[in-house]
Amino acid sequence: MASLFWHELRIRRGVLIGWSAGMLAFFSVYMAFYPALPVEMRNLDLASIELYRAFGNLTMATFEGYIGSTIFHFFTVLLCVLAIVTGTGVLAGEEDNGTLELQLALPLTRWQLVTTKTIALAAMSLLVLGVASIAAAVIFLFIRDQLTTQLDAGDLFRATVAHWPLVFLFQTLSLWLGTLTPSRRVALALATVILVVSFLGYNLLSMSPDLEYLRPLSPFHYRPSTPAALNEGPASGDLVTLLGAALLGYGLAVVCFNQRDVTTGAWLWARYFHRVSSTRKVAG
Amino acid sequence: MGSPVIDLRDLTVYYGRQRGVEGLDLTVDQGEVFGFLGPNGAGKTTTLRVMMDIIRPTRGQALIFGRNCQREGHFIRQQVGYLPGELRLPDNLTARQYLAMLNGARGRVVEASYLQQLCWQLELDLDRPMRAYSRGNKQKVGLIAALMFRPQLLILDEPTGGLDPLAQQVVIELVRAAREEGRTVFFSSHILPEVQAVCDRVGIIRAGQLVTVERIDALLRRQYVHRIRFRFAEPVPATAFSLPGITLLAVNEHEVTLEVREGLAQVLAQAGAFQAIEVETLPLTLEEVFLAYYGAQGGNHGQPVLA
Numbered sequence: 001m002a003s004l005f006w007h008e009l010r011i012r013r014g015v016l017i018g019w020s021a022g023m024l025a026f027f028s029v030y031m032a033f034y035p036a037l038p039v040e041m042r043n044l045d046l047a048s049i050e051l052y053r054a055f056g057n058l059t060m061a062t063f064e065g066y067i068g069s070t071i072f073h074f075f076t077v078l079l080c081v082l083a084i085v086t087g088t089g090v091l092a093g094e095e096d097n098g099t100l101e102l103q104l105a106l107p108l109t110r111w112q113l114v115t116t117k118t119i120a121l122a123a124m125s126l127l128v129l130g131v132a133s134i135a136a137a138v139i140f141l142f143i144r145d146q147l148t149t150q151l152d153a154g155d156l157f158r159a160t161v162a163h164w165p166l167v168f169l170f171q172t173l174s175l176w177l178g179t180l181t182p183s184r185r186v187a188l189a190l191a192t193v194i195l196v197v198s199f200l201g202y203n204l205l206s207m208s209p210d211l212e213y214l215r216p217l218s219p220f221h222y223r224p225s226t227p228a229a230l231n232e233g234p235a236s237g238d239l240v241t242l243l244g245a246a247l248l249g250y251g252l253a254v255v256c257f258n259q260r261d262v263t264t265g266a267w268l269w270a271r272y273f274h275r276v277s278s279t280r281k282v283a284g
Numbered sequence: 285m286g287s288p289v290i291d292l293r294d295l296t297v298y299y300g301r302q303r304g305v306e307g308l309d310l311t312v313d314q315g316e317v318f319g320f321l322g323p324n325g326a327g328k329t330t331t332l333r334v335m336m337d338i339i340r341p342t343r344g345q346a347l348i349f350g351r352n353c354q355r356e357g358h359f360i361r362q363q364v365g366y367l368p369g370e371l372r373l374p375d376n377l378t379a380r381q382y383l384a385m386l387n388g389a390r391g392r393v394v395e396a397s398y399l400q401q402l403c404w405q406l407e408l409d410l411d412r413p414m415r416a417y418s419r420g421n422k423q424k425v426g427l428i429a430a431l432m433f434r435p436q437l438l439i440l441d442e443p444t445g446g447l448d449p450l451a452q453q454v455v456i457e458l459v460r461a462a463r464e465e466g467r468t469v470f471f472s473s474h475i476l477p478e479v480q481a482v483c484d485r486v487g488i489i490r491a492g493q494l495v496t497v498e499r500i501d502a503l504l505r506r507q508y509v510h511r512i513r514f515r516f517a518e519p520v521p522a523t524a525f526s527l528p529g530i531t532l533l534a535v536n537e538h539e540v541t542l543e544v545r546e547g548l549a550q551v552l553a554q555a556g557a558f559q560a561i562e563v564e565t566l567p568l569t570l571e572e573v574f575l576a577y578y579g580a581q582g583g584n585h586g587q588p589v590l591a
Contacts, residue, residue, distance in 0.1 A: 003388025010381070011374045098372030102429060104338050105366035106389045109358045261339040264299060 001108070001116045008090060008120035015089075016127055019082050023132035026078065030071045031139045034063060035146035063149040064227040067156070072163070072225035077199060079129070079167045084191040086124050087174025090117040091253075092184035095262055110258045114179075118172060118250050125167040133160035155230055162224040162234040165242035169219055170195065172249030179256035182265045219245065287350050289314050289437055289468040290335065294344035297330050303492040304330035308344070310487055310494060312470060317463050319483030319500070320472040321574060327492040328472045329369045332441050335470075336366050348437065362390070365430035369441035369472070371422060375415035379425045382414065386429050394432045402428045405454050419446035431458060438462055438469045444478055456482050476574055488574065503573055510548060511572075513541045514555045515562035524558060525551065541566075 009016070091114070094100035103113065137153040137160075144153075173194065177187040202218035205211045215221050222242050224234030256268050264270075288311035297304035305327035312318040322328050333339045334346050337357035346353040348360045373382060387394045403410055406424045414422065423446045430438060438459070444452040459469050459482050473479050479486060480500060487497040496503070511533070519537040526532070529546030544551050555563065 001389070003385050007385040011376055014376065098370055099374055101338060101368045101372070102366070102386070102426070105336055105361060105364070106386065107358050107362040108389065263333060263338055266299070270300065
């Protein structure tokens with residue numbers, strides 16, 4: 001299993017290097033930009049503008065607010081895109097490109113295969129998040145003297161890396177969709193729809209007090225991007241909720257992949273219909 | 285004789301309403317090289333994928349070493365080398381890196397000297413990125429992956445696909461060597477001369493159903509089509525053998541070569557009437573028997589099948 005784990009990382013080294021470099025660039029641009037932000041822009045009351053409210057409680061008045069509502073806002077979406085790309089890339093992507101067939105010839109059970117790939121996915125997202133977290137902390141140290149904030153580099157590192165459960169959740173969700181659907185393309189489309197609906201839905205629901213009770217249904221409800229999460233660390237309950245949901249995605253992926261006819265490019269349940277129609281034919 | 289290495293029982297796979305294979309009953313014994321013949325789409329790859337637990341049967345079961353492929357596949361695969369028919373390899377690795385991964389996943393059981401020998405025999409440089417490989421070189425990587433840990437059972441789907449004639453010959457030698465070591469080979473192919481060269485028995489599959497399982501020598505003896513050459517002392521009219529079920533392959537005044545699908549007695553009587561002085565039955569290759577079989581069974585290949 002260890003051999004297959006390293007193999008998964010090795011064949012995706014290009015993706016990992018690219019995303020790590022992208023995260024480095026993202027933090028460099030966004031964080032380094034903050035000290036140069038004009039005072040009048042920092043003092044804008046964005047919450048009073050309906051359109052901005054729809055995209056979360058944006059504020060630039062404090063560095064914590066800027067990090068939480070602006071940088072982490074886009075950061076989480078980018079990370080979820082990474083999660084979907086990598087989550088559908090293993091199993092579904094490998095089935096599509098044909099490289100899964102020889103892996104299935106190894107003396108591993110299917111749950112061992114899914115588990116190895118899930119651990120590899122976790123490692124991929126941790127690696128990219130690790131680079132992003134170090135980038136955030138180092139850039140913070142460079143601009144620290146120009147800021148008025150209670151935060152230190154450690155806080156920023158902790159808050160950044162605490163996004164991992166959310167990313168892992170989208171990875172296992174995408175992995176599961178890949179074991180359920182006929183192709184990576186379909187899994188990718190469904191995972192993207194879930195991302196868009198859960199992200200936009202979470203933000204739009206804040207505009208309607210009557211529907212606010214639905215917000216906890218979105219995984220974005222649990223992301224560690226509030227000023228409190230930045231200063232005092234992420235709420236462990238939120239992280240446990242996200243991790244629990246991620247493990248549920250892993251469990252579903254194990255169950256579905258165990259039932260799957262690999263290489264046929266069919267929906268998971270197609271096999272059961274085949275069995276019923278074949279039995280009827282024999283009975284007839 | 286012990287229990288069979290491969291035992292397929294009423295194996296049936298449906299893809300929706302489309303039949304993959306139906307009611308396959310087949311056994312392959314220890315040390316046997318079994319040829320699995322059929323045209324594209326006949327169900328060969330489906331059968332192999334069920335044996336490797338890549339797809340699951342709609343009905344029936346596949347047993348290897350007496351174990352159920354679906355429930356105990358991971359045990360079975362410890363001793364099975366598999367070459368898929370549609371081999372795809374990760375482009376951004378070298379063959380050495382990829383084979384090392386497969387070896388690691390098997391518990392590092394590969395002898396370095398045997399791996400080196402296989403590379404030498406197949407003339408493959410393991411240290412180039414696989415994206416730079418030709419189709420034939422990729423096929424060699426797949427063959428080495430299947431062979432390198434000396435499995436007790438080799439399941440090979442179109443093993444010589446994309447290989448040059450010299451490499452094809454090496455594959456035949458490797459299969460023979462496996463048989464000499466008492467290992468079993470399930471050899472799926474539609475390239476009949478190589479099956480004839482290496483297999484002990486063959487199974488012919490058509491439209492998902494096994495139409496015959498025989499020893500190659502028996503299959504060659506039990507012909508559906510006879511190819512016969514007559515020589516005559518006197519000139520024979522060109523129309524002398526224009527009979528139903530007969531195809532004239534070559535005709536000149538003193539010699540006629542025929543393919544006889546039916547009415548052999550009538551042909552012999554006609555040859556006697558024209559005072560044939562020499563009769564020669566021409567041997568058929570497995571390919572010709574196979575095509576004839578398909579023709580006789582109402583397959584895709586219409587008549588004449590050997591002309």
